[in-house]
Amino acid sequence: MTATLAVPPLATSQDSAVELVGVRKTFGRGPAAVTALDGVDLRVGAGEFVCLLGASGCGKSTLLNLVADLDQPSAGRIVRHTARPAVMFQEAALMPWLTAARNVELPLRLAGLRRSERRVVAGELLELVRLGGLGDKRPHELSGGMRQRVALARALASAGDLSGVGAGAGAGAGAAAPAPALLLMDEPFAALDAITRDVLQAELLRVWRATNTAVLFVTHDVREAVRLGQRVVLLSSRPGRVVREWDTRQAGADLVTGSGEHAAEVIEEITSRLREVISSHAAA
């Protein structure tokens, strides 16, 4: 039975959520032009959790903007096999005039859902991030961690009927049929204190498993990347290129259980590589 359980995730990871081929992004023109990304090849499988790691200036956020379709690449191809990806930023950026539930409803409203449907989906999503009874609170009445959870629920809602939860109304979605959803996260926990961040990382993993969404998670924290990601991708800085990838499934699981020699090794290895990348800029 363990075997049958292990198979579906493998099968779905055959198809990809998003593929980047030779993506380049240059800002400005002429001698003042800055190349943020140069020849980035990256593939995120359906339902896969990938962490993008890099020092400042490596174009992590630029890459996310390109995938989110908020910006266009200068060269290369981005092929998404998902609907519009959900995006989560470092700030919760909730609309201060809307209640938590209305914030979650906003993308559904923009998608043209009826009021009653919106309420049901928003309620389910708030339950998912464990804010069930707090839908009528305003953002200023919530703590930073709670706001970030509302933002997560809103992001999932914006993935529309692909979020896995939204399909609950339709119910016809078979295991093989639905297009994979994609969640893009730009250092979403960077502004939180350590304990809140720890809790939210666990929450995110739980939500990810519950919704089977592909996640592209940008961070500069090696430990966070190893704990969350199935795969960690290291980007170089100015211009951003993929330096190396690590399979961190085992290390991440070890980190959660606390039996962490292997995890410590992986973190050490990635950190030293990151240091190399950074110090190469001092020489140049």
Add this chain to the structure above:
Amino acid sequence: MPQPDVPPGSTASEVELGRSTPEPQGSTGATGAADTAGGAEPAGGTRTATATGTAGADLSDLSAVGAGLDALDAPQRDSGRGVRRVLTAALPPVVAVVLLVAVWQVLWAAALWPEYKLPAPLDVWTSFWSRVRDGEVVGILWTSVHRAVLGFLAGVLIGTPLGLLVAKVRVVRAALGPILTGLQNLPSVAWVPAAVLWFGLNDAAIYFVVLLGSVPSITNGLVSGIDQIPPILPRVGRALGAGRLASARHILLPAALPGYLAGLKQGWAFSWRSLMAAELIATSPRLGVGLGTFLNQGQSFNDMPTVIAAIFLILLVGVGIELLAFRPLERAVLRARGLTGALG
């Protein structure tokens, strides 16, 4: 493993599972193991039962920590103090007005100026009250207030789309921005002679002056409201799938509401002032008797009590509209956003 009860592919029950996982009353270890096994772990076989058991315990620990954080971090609401609050808000202005009248009474009693320059407070009150009793005040107020309100509403209808255009279209801002700011600084009474020459002594002339007073304020209020929106909000809107129009309706306008309201308030004040100026200068039997005309009559008949009563009425309308319409609106808007600092 609890997995087999769950119909495969039913997403709603997947959520159900995800939600129930951290609850402590279930067998936490087992659900924790199912959770990790379901989470795309091809290497699941290599992991021992004890390891996953600790993972489950860890998870419930974390959810307890999370609940504690929620309880500690959520900002507390302070409860209002009812009667005391109303008293501290209402008493100071009342005392100020009483003092003002007292000083007036003392100055009048000292007889420093002749009676026709500084009448007794009681004389002014009698003049005012006699007009209230015979109903003349109602007609005067109606003439002025309905003009001001209509003019103001027309100003809102023109100023709002204009403000959106100026704020969001660069060429329009470059072209109209300075003109609007100039118009806002130009006392609209300066338009009265031109309006009378263009339109004649009629309502059109008066509305023209009122519009030129209110539209620039409303427009500029909306523009500064939009300029002050944190740039992350429209970006989020775009990420959530808002097009240009939807973004204006669901993000820009509500986000700009505090600035817009300030503009509306100023727009109302300018409408009211412009109207008084227009009525004071452009008097004609065809225009009826508004507050400005009433004030003008007081001057013509050398009737100081009437002049002061008219000024009092003009003030009363201004303060009344502010207190009855704009203050509650502003309070509701600011309170909903947690911006209660200025409200006291």
